Amino acid sequence: MHQPISATLRDQTLELLASGAATNRGDLVEALQVAPSTVTAVVRRLIEEGVLEEEGVGRSTGGRRPRILRLRDTDGVLAVAELGGRHARVGLCGPGGALRVSEEVPIEIGAGPKHIFDVVSETFDRLRESVAPGQPLLGAGVALPGPVEFPSGRIVGAARMPGWSSGDPAKILANSFGGLIAPVIVDNDAKAAALGEFATRDDEPGDMIYVKAGTGIGACLVTDGQIFRGGRGLSGDVTHVRVADSGERRCSCGGRGCLETVASGAALARQLAEQGAPDMSLNDIMVAVNDGDPAVVTAVRQAGRLLGVALSGLVNFLNPRAVVVGGALSSLDVYVAATRGMLYERCLPSMTQSLTIEASVAGPDAALVGLGRLLRSTVSS
Numbered sequence: 001m002h003q004p005i006s007a008t009l010r011d012q013t014l015e016l017l018a019s020g021a022a023t024n025r026g027d028l029v030e031a032l033q034v035a036p037s038t039v040t041a042v043v044r045r046l047i048e049e050g051v052l053e054e055e056g057v058g059r060s061t062g063g064r065r066p067r068i069l070r071l072r073d074t075d076g077v078l079a080v081a082e083l084g085g086r087h088a089r090v091g092l093c094g095p096g097g098a099l100r101v102s103e104e105v106p107i108e109i110g111a112g113p114k115h116i117f118d119v120v121s122e123t124f125d126r127l128r129e130s131v132a133p134g135q136p137l138l139g140a141g142v143a144l145p146g147p148v149e150f151p152s153g154r155i156v157g158a159a160r161m162p163g164w165s166s167g168d169p170a171k172i173l174a175n176s177f178g179g180l181i182a183p184v185i186v187d188n189d190a191k192a193a194a195l196g197e198f199a200t201r202d203d204e205p206g207d208m209i210y211v212k213a214g215t216g217i218g219a220c221l222v223t224d225g226q227i228f229r230g231g232r233g234l235s236g237d238v239t240h241v242r243v244a245d246s247g248e249r250r251c252s253c254g255g256r257g258c259l260e261t262v263a264s265g266a267a268l269a270r271q272l273a274e275q276g277a278p279d280m281s282l283n284d285i286m287v288a289v290n291d292g293d294p295a296v297v298t299a300v301r302q303a304g305r306l307l308g309v310a311l312s313g314l315v316n317f318l319n320p321r322a323v324v325v326g327g328a329l330s331s332l333d334v335y336v337a338a339t340r341g342m343l344y345e346r347c348l349p350s351m352t353q354s355l356t357i358e359a360s361v362a363g364p365d366a367a368l369v370g371l372g373r374l375l376r377s378t379v380s381s
């Protein structure tokens with residue numbers, strides 16, 4: 001039987017060794033501030049998993065020099081993908097979780113998991129052929145644009161993903177890789193992106209609320225470097241928070257006045273269509289803002305303000321160090337600035353004094369980077 005070790009401790013240990021901040025058990029005890037017996041348990045487990053090796057085992061009787069711990073150069077790749085409504089971003093991570101390559105392929109999310117995972121695994125095979133030919137697959141992870149129960153990976157009532165609720169995405173994903181036995185993770189896209197954002201930042205962001213604002217809106221709280229998941233793993237569903245001044249429009253969830261109906265890319269497109277500009281894609285909206293189209297800029301600013309309204313309650317409740325806006329809309333300064341302005345207006349000064357509110361730095365690969373991190377901590381030999 002394995003003694004259970006916490007994912008945080010495992011992750012921190014790997015980080016310390018990878019960065020060179022720790023090279024032996026004594027360093028780890030000091031850096032992690034835990035008992036030597038705890039470090040022994042973590043190190044033993046990582047050695048068993050083949051992730052770590054300890055130099056000088058068997059020669060320990062002679063001197064007092066500590067034995068050096070080293071990460072093993074393992075072969076292999078992790079397959080990662082993030083699905084959107086119309087596109088999938090597919091990538092390849094090394095065994096340590098670092099993203100090596102990524103590309104975008106067109107999909108139609110309504111085609112259902114089997115068809116889409118076949119497209120994803122074909123893309124992945126092609127990437128592997130060009131970047132890491134012959135290397136074994138150590139694990140696979142997919143981020144989905146809807147509420148995902150964790151760790152089961154089942155979709156829970158995603159209105160924008162018809163055909164996904166009945167099956168077991170993790171199983172279908174494994175099958176599309178030819179019955180892969182390695183770990184398979186299915187997670188929500190905002191959660192994966194939040195972890196990717198956290199990992200990408202050089203500074204220590206501390207407790208962070210991450211919002212993914214694209215066609216839809218998702219969010220995640222990262223605390224102590226880990227995703228806060230809640231009871232069923234469904235935390236972060238800010239999109240169905242009811243917002244005042246929202247016009248009480250009916251939402252896909254059956255309620256009225258949800259954030260999704262006023263602050264998402266889909267909501268913006270609908271509002272602009274009602275004002276006589278039909279069929280604007282998210283990309284069209286971004287181009288129009290950059291061109292200074294006054295009607296579009298006004299709509300985007302109002303959407304950002306309403307996002308700020310929905311987040312203000314969370315900020316007052318949680319007192320995070322950072323609010324980070326990611327997703328396609330985060331590239332629009334007017335959207336992020338409006339969110340920031342509303343947070344300053346609605347939150348207690350004591351909360352905003354130590355709060356940073358800014359756009360994501362991780363870019364379009366954020367979710368892939370996050371999936372790599374998640375897989376790194378579950379992959380074992």
Ligand SMILES: [Zn+2]
Binds near residue numbers: 253
């Ligand atoms: Zn709703």
